[in-house]
Every structure is written in structure tokens, then in C-alpha cells.
């Protein structure tokens with residue numbers, strides 16, 4: 001590692017949760033990473049300290065103008081005891097793309113990965129072992145200068161916290177019910193849709209709440225101009241199997257470039273499957289459904305890896321996909337990515353990075 005950070009160990013280690021029954025994002029480990037930024041020194045004073053609350057001035061920029069970004073990735077422990085990360089370089093790159101969009105100072109990508117490695121190493125005993133579990137890593141950066149007025153912050157905090165997690169959806173790989181959102185939109189080209197910033201999610205809660213009240217786990221977002229083309233899912237990208245073609249929406253400036261999406265595309269190419277990144281309309285999907293050609297639909301993202309969609313509701317029509325069962329493509333993508341991540345499968349793509 002090029003970068004090393006001083007460590008202050010906790011004097012009150014917490015009890016680790018049982019891997020069985022672990023939920024997503026509710027438990028946090030003993031330590032966290034913190035680094036400061038000011039205009040004179042740049043990023044400085046990276047350190048690992050006991051996990052705990054932080055103080056913020058009530059006038060901090062992030063609280064008023066939302067200058068904030070975050071990332072998400074996971075660490076796993078293999079049967080041989082090797083602790084490994086999945087493509088952290090991709091999260092480092094996406095961080096800097098988001099930072100650029102939000103006028104947050106860029107972070108050296110090697111420092112970003114080294115900080116994750118250093119923290120995971122300290123808290124590696126928190127990595128749960130059990131089907132569908134992992135140590136979720138949440139890096140985030142926010143402007144903490146105290147002032148009111150719309151301009152970029154002069155000071156920032158870069159932090160990383162860790163959370164042992166179980167499956168993102170309570171029912172694991174069971175197909176979910178999805179609602180096609182045709183009132184609210186998530187993002188528009190030129191906005192912040194392709195950046196990973198908190199504001200995108202704050203703005204999506206209303207639609208998600210309504211969908212939950214109606215009994216749906218997830219929402220499918222359409223484009224903001226015509227509400228015709230499929231963009232992505234709540235916190236995931238969307239894949240469809242139509243006939244023998246695997247399709248995902250082309251990145252267009254308002255879709256988050258998912259790392260799982262990128263991995264699925266690369267795997268499909270490697271396996272010689274017909275995979276397309278293109279525009280896909282909700283009408284095309286409906287027509288494929290009626291013609292018996294919509295074989296599978298699934299969401300892709302770090303949290304769940306792959307999550308099959310069993311039912312899709314659009315303007316009152318309930319489309320039941322693949323008999324409400326996980327399909328072969330979704331299953332193969334899950335097994336391969338999770339297999340590589342956990343070391344159960346040979347890393348033939350060179351995607352894992354050891355924490356040493």
C-alpha cells in the first residue's frame with residue numbers, strides 16, 4: 001500500500017451480530033476512516049478512529065445545499081481466509097466523476113482504495129460468513145464549511161464506514177414486484193443522475209413510498225422527457241432478456257453507471273452472449289411481453305448483485321415475468337459474480353483485490 005493511516009483503536013468493542021438474520025445497513029463496525037480537506041492543505045490528516053457520531057456546525061453546507069456524494073462496495077472473506085474487495089478501482093473512478101459534477105475536490109484513487117483496505121483490515125473480523133452476506137463499505141464525502149449562500153464548500157470530510165450485511169431484499173433471490181413510475185422522474189440529462197449523490201435519492205423517496213404503499217418493492221424509472229424509455233431501477237440498473245438478446249439501457253447522462261452493470265456486460269461478452277446497450281422503451285417491453293418474448297427481467301447493483309423481477313405493473317397492466325421465477329441468465333450472473341466475490345469461483349476476470 002502506498003498510503004498508511006494512524007489508527008486509534010476503540011476501547012469499547014461492540015458485540016458482533018449473528019450472521020443469520022442479518023439485515024441490510026443496520027449494524028456498524030468498531031472503526032471508521034476520516035480525512036479532512038481545506039484549500040491550503042488539500043486532503044490531509046487521514047485517520048482511522050473509533051466509530052461514533054460526528055459534530056457538524058448547523059450551518060454546514062451539506063445540511064443546506066446537499067454538497068455530498070457516496071459510494072458502495074463490499075468486502076468478502078474466502079474459505080481460505082483471504083479478505084478481498086470487488087473492483088474498488090471502479091468505485092474510486094466513479095467517486096471522482098461524481099466529485100467533478102458536485103465541485104468536490106478529487107481524491108487520489110490509490111488513496112481511496114488504500115483507505116478502504118486499511119479500514120477493512122482493522123475490522124475484518126466483522127466480515128460475516130454465510131450465504132448472501134458481506135461487509136458493506138460506504139465511502140462518502142460532504143462539504144462541512146459553515147456558511148449560508150450557494151457556493152461550493154471550502155472544507156470537506158471524506159469518511160468511510162462499514163456495515164456487516166445480509167441480503168438486500170428480505171427474501172433473497174426471490175423475484176420482486178416492480179412498479180413502472182409514470183408521474184415522478186429520477187433524473188434528466190445534464191442533471192446529476194449519473195453522479196452518486198444523496199440528492200438523487202432524497203428526490204426519489206416520494207415515488208418509492210407510493211410504490212411501497214401499493215405493495216411493490218421497487219420502481220422502474222422512465223426518461224424525464226417522454227416517460228417512454230427505461231432508465232433504471234430505484235438503486236440498481238435494469239436488464240431484460242428479450243428473445244435471445246440481453247438488453248440494458250445505454251448510459252445517456254441520467255443513468256448511474258453501475259459497476260455490477262459493467263460486470264454483467266463484460267461477463268456476457270466473455271461468454272459470447274448477445275448483449276446490447278441501447279434505448280429500450282416501455283412499449284417495446286410490453287410488446288415483447290405479449291409476444292411471449294420477454295423471458296427475464298432483473299435489477300443489478302452492489303447491494304443485491306442481481307435481483308429478479310417477477311411482476312411489472314404499468315398503467316394498470318400486470319406483467320408476470322418468467323412465471324414469477326428467477327431465470328437462467330439472472331441466476332448465472334448472480335452465481336458467477338457472487339462466486340468470484342467470495343472466492344468460490346476462480347476469478348477469471350481479475351476483479352478481486354486482496355486486503356493485505
Ligand SMILES: Cc1ncc(COP(=O)(O)O)c(C=O)c1O
Nearest residue numbers: 235236237256258259260301302
Ligand atoms: C441509482 C442507482 N443505479 C444503479 C446502481 C448500481 O450500481 P452498482 O452496480 O455500482 O452498485 C445503484 C447502486 O449503487 C444506484 O443507486
